[in-house]
């Protein structure tokens with residue numbers, strides 16, 4: 646059961662902050678792929694005990710920004726995002742996902 650917060654000023658469609666999912670529009674609650682993507686982030690956040698997740702997310706982004714010199718490439722190449730984008734269409738992914746799967750995406 647997800648806790649949704651509708652926040653129209655959100656600069657993106659959705660952000661996951663366990664246990665919340667912030668959505669720009671309430672209709673996005675029905676977007677199964679988007680919600681699955683955010684739930685994958687919830688799992689990543691939980692297994693890293695929340696705060697370390699945000700630190701690693703930011704470190705990975707910063708490293709990528711130096712490497713790619715592009716916000717979009719830096720974001721898309723964060724290991725947590727790579728795992729979420731690669732599996733968001735698989736609505737059963739979270740049932741079979743192994744703990745710390747994100748780290749397999751670091752050099753992928």
Ligand SMILES: [Zn+2]
Pocket residue numbers: 682686725726729
């Ligand atoms: Zn994401």
